[in-house]
Amino acid sequence: MSKLRLGVLASGSGSNLQAIIDSIKCGNLPCEIAVVISDKPDVYALKRAELHGIKTETVQSKTFQNREAFDTELVRILKDHNVELVVLAGFMRVVTRILINAFPMRIMNIHPALLPSFPGLHVQKKAIEYGAKFSGCTVHFVDEGIDTGPIIIQAVVPVNDNDTEETLSARILKEEHRIYPCAIKLFAKGRLEVRDRRVIVK
Numbered sequence: 001m002s003k004l005r006l007g008v009l010a011s012g013s014g015s016n017l018q019a020i021i022d023s024i025k026c027g028n029l030p031c032e033i034a035v036v037i038s039d040k041p042d043v044y045a046l047k048r049a050e051l052h053g054i055k056t057e058t059v060q061s062k063t064f065q066n067r068e069a070f071d072t073e074l075v076r077i078l079k080d081h082n083v084e085l086v087v088l089a090g091f092m093r094v095v096t097r098i099l100i101n102a103f104p105m106r107i108m109n110i111h112p113a114l115l116p117s118f119p120g121l122h123v124q125k126k127a128i129e130y131g132a133k134f135s136g137c138t139v140h141f142v143d144e145g146i147d148t149g150p151i152i153i154q155a156v157v158p159v160n161d162n163d164t165e166e167t168l169s170a171r172i173l174k175e176e177h178r179i180y181p182c183a184i185k186l187f188a189k190g191r192l193e194v195r196d197r198r199v200i201v202k
């Protein structure tokens with residue numbers, strides 16, 4: 001079976017990227033990472049890719065007139081590498097219609113909350129401050145909204161009374177590393193079907 005070609009977009013430490021690399025290395029994920037793209041130079045995600053011999057590109061937003069022009073460049077690089085699934089892994093930018101139309105229902109994101117609760121940023125802190133008893137993480141397809149696309153997998157994490165943003169984030173991150181490779185594997189095996197906004201696992 002041919003391997004699904006992934007393009008991973010990251011802006012930071014790349015721990016989710018690492019979880020995907022590890023999953024591929026131990027034979028759990030029938031994929032190969034064709035390219036890792038970052039919008040920031042010198043981030044550890046790029047270093048992780050280099051350490052594993054994966055091609056990297058840096059595309060900085062300041063060199064583009066607008067978000068559409070930036071996304072046009074992303075599409076060019078992703079298509080050049082024959083990417084079939086785009087994986088946002090800690091990618092801290094809102095993507096535009098340009099990227100979404102180039103890869104319809106072929107862009108995944110991981111979000112550190114149980115969507116549709118707490119979309120956006122700093123969501124672990126928001127879950128604690130709100131008094132939620134459970135939070136978690138969500139892998140979803142990307143549409144034009146912010147964290148609004150069809151949900152693929154979620155994992156639930158309890159919020160403890162003594163949790164800080166750091167302790168809750170760490171517990172959620174552990175689950176992110178578990179469910180992101182699972183979601184990609186389901187996609188790679190052709191087991192995800194999107195009906196309206198529901199994702200059916202076949």
Ligand code: GRF
Nearest residue numbers: 012013014015016090110112
């Ligand atoms: C993760 O919580 C991810 O959900 C969020 O950014 C955090 C850092 O991810 N979007 P990573 O270590 O760079 O993969």
